[in-house]
Amino acid sequence: MQIISDTVSINHIDLDDTTFKITTDISTNDLVESVKNLGLIASPILLYIAADKYIVVSGFRRIDACRSLGWQHLDVRIIIEADNNLQPLKLAIADNALNRQLNVIEQSISISKLSVFYTDQVELSHESQKIGLNVNPGLIKKLRKLIPVHHSLKNKIAVGIIPFSIALELNEMEEETANAFSQIIEALHPTLNHQKEIIRLTKEIARLKNISILDVINKFIVTDQFSDPELDRNHKIKKIRRDLKQIRYPEIIRFESNFFNLLNQIKLPEVIHLVPPKDFEGINYSMQLHFQSLKQFKGINHVLNELQNHPDFAKILEKEFEDN
Amino acid sequence: METSVICERLNIPFQVVESPEEVYNTVSNDDMPVEKGKKTLFLTRNKGKFVRQCPGTEYYTCCDYMILHIGTFCTMDCSYCILQSYFHPPLLQFYVNHQDLDDSLDQLFFKKKLTRIGTGEFTDSLIWEEIYPFSEKLIKKFSKQTHAVLELKTKTVNIDHLLSLQHNQKTIMSWSLNTESIVKTEERRTASIQSRLSAAAKCQAMGYPVAFHFDPLIIYPGCEDEYKKIIELLFTYISPDNIVWISLGSFRFMPDLKSIIEQRFDQSKIVYGEFIKGIDGKMRYFKPLRIRFYKKIVSYIREFAPDMTVYFCMEDDEVWFKSLGFTPAEYGGLPMILDKSASRHCDIS
Numbered sequence: 261m262q263i264i265s266d267t268v269s270i271n272h273i274d275l276d277d278t279t280f281k282i283t284t285d286i287s288t289n290d291l292v293e294s295v296k297n298l299g300l301i302a303s304p305i306l307l308y309i310a311a312d313k314y315i316v317v318s319g320f321r322r323i324d325a326c327r328s329l330g331w332q333h334l335d336v337r338i339i340i341e342a343d344n345n346l347q348p349l350k351l352a353i354a355d356n357a358l359n360r361q362l363n364v365i366e367q368s369i370s371i372s373k374l375s376v377f378y379t380d381q382v383e384l385s386h387e388s389q390k391i392g393l394n395v396n397p398g399l400i401k402k403l404r405k406l407i408p409v410h411h412s413l414k415n416k417i418a419v420g421i422i423p424f425s426i427a428l429e430l431n432e433m434e435e436e437t438a439n440a441f442s443q444i445i446e447a448l449h450p451t452l453n454h455q456k457e458i459i460r461l462t463k464e465i466a467r468l469k470n471i472s473i474l475d476v477i478n479k480f481i482v483t484d485q486f487s488d489p490e491l492d493r494n495h496k497i498k499k500i501r502r503d504l505k506q507i508r509y510p511e512i513i514r515f516e517s518n519f520f521n522l523l524n525q526i527k528l529p530e531v532i533h534l535v536p537p538k539d540f541e542g543i544n545y546s547m548q549l550h551f552q553s554l555k556q557f558k559g560i561n562h563v564l565n566e567l568q569n570h571p572d573f574a575k576i577l578e579k580e581f582e583d584n
Numbered sequence: 585m586e587t588s589v590i591c592e593r594l595n596i597p598f599q600v601v602e603s604p605e606e607v608y609n610t611v612s613n614d615d616m617p618v619e620k621g622k623k624t625l626f627l628t629r630n631k632g633k634f635v636r637q638c639p640g641t642e643y644y645t646c647c648d649y650m651i652l653h654i655g656t657f658c659t660m661d662c663s664y665c666i667l668q669s670y671f672h673p674p675l676l677q678f679y680v681n682h683q684d685l686d687d688s689l690d691q692l693f694f695k696k697k698l699t700r701i702g703t704g705e706f707t708d709s710l711i712w713e714e715i716y717p718f719s720e721k722l723i724k725k726f727s728k729q730t731h732a733v734l735e736l737k738t739k740t741v742n743i744d745h746l747l748s749l750q751h752n753q754k755t756i757m758s759w760s761l762n763t764e765s766i767v768k769t770e771e772r773r774t775a776s777i778q779s780r781l782s783a784a785a786k787c788q789a790m791g792y793p794v795a796f797h798f799d800p801l802i803i804y805p806g807c808e809d810e811y812k813k814i815i816e817l818l819f820t821y822i823s824p825d826n827i828v829w830i831s832l833g834s835f836r837f838m839p840d841l842k843s844i845i846e847q848r849f850d851q852s853k854i855v856y857g858e859f860i861k862g863i864d865g866k867m868r869y870f871k872p873l874r875i876r877f878y879k880k881i882v883s884y885i886r887e888f889a890p891d892m893t894v895y896f897c898m899e900d901d902e903v904w905f906k907s908l909g910f911t912p913a914e915y916g917g918l919p920m921i922l923d924k925s926a927s928r929h930c931d932i933s
Contacts, residue, residue: 464856467853467856468853468856508856509858509870510858511858511870511872511873512858512860512870515870515872539860539861539870539871540860540870540871540872541860541861541862541863541868541871542643542863542900543900543901543902579871579872
């Protein structure tokens with residue numbers, strides 16, 4: 261590969277050819293200001309195609325910024341001879357990856373373009389790392405799943421509104437469904453765990469009820485409360501999760517609810533906290549007692565003595581509250 | 585010798601490998617390792633123990649079963665099969681160092697300790713018959729001693745060549761049973777329930793003790809009626825007197841099996857039951873649901889066989905007591921309960 265430095269007419273550069281384009285960011289405002297004040301710090305890299313015709317290897321935004329400033333000519337570096345597109349591609353990726361952290365979409369674009377030349381994932385990983393793209397074979401496998409990516413999700417994934425793990429799930433859905441989820445995420449900003457939980461519950465309810473995921477979203481998530489401006493987002497997230505769990509695990513929720521009803525009936529004071537076995541699977545109940553004085557301790561002791569003869573307490577310990 | 589017999593019988597391309605890793609890597613690196621593992625037969629030596637303890641967990645009651653480790657994985661394809669995620673990678677392996685296996689059994693018999701041992705934990709007991717008639721040797725070997733009982737657990741009907749053998753009741757022929765709809769939707773390439781029961785009836789007629797395993801029991805709309813039908817059907821084929829035991833185990837699985845089932849059986853809904861994470865880390869039906877369901881199943885069995893030895897695979901005392909009315913400890917523990925039944929039916933001491 262031979263590279264020279266030269267000055268070319270900006271009109272001779274084909275900005276529509278995206279063979280080597282990695283960057284997802286198309287805004288140039290920040291660059292325009294920088295170029296206006298400091299000039300072009302780093303020269304774009306072009307590939308010579310024919311007389312007076314170049315395509316961009318690296319520097320799409322820089323060239324665009326210069327063009328919008330009315331520049332007619334640019335100092336550039338030109339690849340005048342390359343055996344194939346691999347070396348220019350590596351330059352394009354390295355020029356981006358060595359200067360900043362590539363976002364997930366940019367990484368998947370890079371992997372997609374490099375995959376033309378490397379079919380073996382281990383080799384692809386190895387070669388990628390040499391040019392600043394730190395991807396192991398496992399990550400490559402996942403990044404490949406974002407090729408192609410739903411158009412409506414692309415920017416949200418690139419800017420991080422939709423986390424990578426969620427993006428992988430949404431990209432496997434129909435675009436309309438994925439978009440519905442992405443709107444929920446954008447509107448409520450649930451934690452990653454809550455996002456995963458909401459998606460999982462929705463998918464599983466759809467499977468169980470033989471309806472589409474979109475139907476579940478429209479019926480049980482995007483309800484009147486979802487768009488109620490009076491409710492804060494935490495409240496909305498909590499309600500969505502509770503409603504979905506209620507539908508997905510009706511018996512468990514009914515059992516838990518019966519337990520809490522019974523617990524209310526035995527009217528334990530706040531200083532006594534009864535903890536049932538996790539998920540009612542084990543057999544060990546535990547009790548936390550809070551006291552600050554002997555007098556309080558005696559009070560608790562009195563409640564406990566009463567409790568041992570309380571029929572509802574016996575029901576709790578025997579887990580006999582199915583039909584309450 | 586075993587290897588050449590198998591290769592001759594199979595008459596398919598084979599390759600000699602330098603190390604197991606070559607095979608393991610081929611399966612592991614495949615995009616669909618379970619499918620690959622079901623189509624790759626690795627004939628090798630068992631370098632570990634042939635006779636080993638069944639891997640129970642501490643909290644739940646285990647029956648102290650012993651495993652005769654003849655091979656791994658299965659040619660049938662059940663959605664719920666834990667072997668899909670149990671072995672890394674999942675691979676059809678048949679161990680060919682049978683002299684070592686023979687020696688291990690001789691050592692076991694020498695102890696003269698009452699032992700229940702089976703080949704159907706890490707594989708199906710009878711899938712290997714077509715490539716190597718191994719059960720025949722085992723049945724004959726077990727028939728000549730008086731302390732151990734062999735259980736051949738299967739979903740196949742590969743029993744015809746075993747019927748006329750001299751077994752001395754030291755081999756229990758056992759079948760996994762499930763409802764018609766579960767067999768249809770979740771068990772690929774298994775024999776139908778009618779065929780399994782018909783095979784069991786043939787074994788019964790030839791004096792073999794028999795056993796049945798309702799494991800996994802799967803909860804779905806209408807399941808109770810369907811299990812009732814299968815239990816009714818079972819007792820039209822088999823006399824309760826010839827059944828050594830019936831085990832019940834609700835569907836349970838390590839969490840990583842879920843994605844495998846979702847991927848490989850996209851029409852299956854069995855992983856969408858009301859599961860919680862059990863004390864052993866496995867996903868299990870919510871306990872009150874299990875108890876309610878077990879009670880029904882036990883009552884269906886008791887209608888036909890009030891004195892049948894029914895036991896739970898990996899459940900705790902609470903489940904035992906609420907479903908069966910007693911805990912194993914009241915009868916000396918689960919191993920003792922099963923040993924006694926084995927003694928009664930198999931004439932072992």
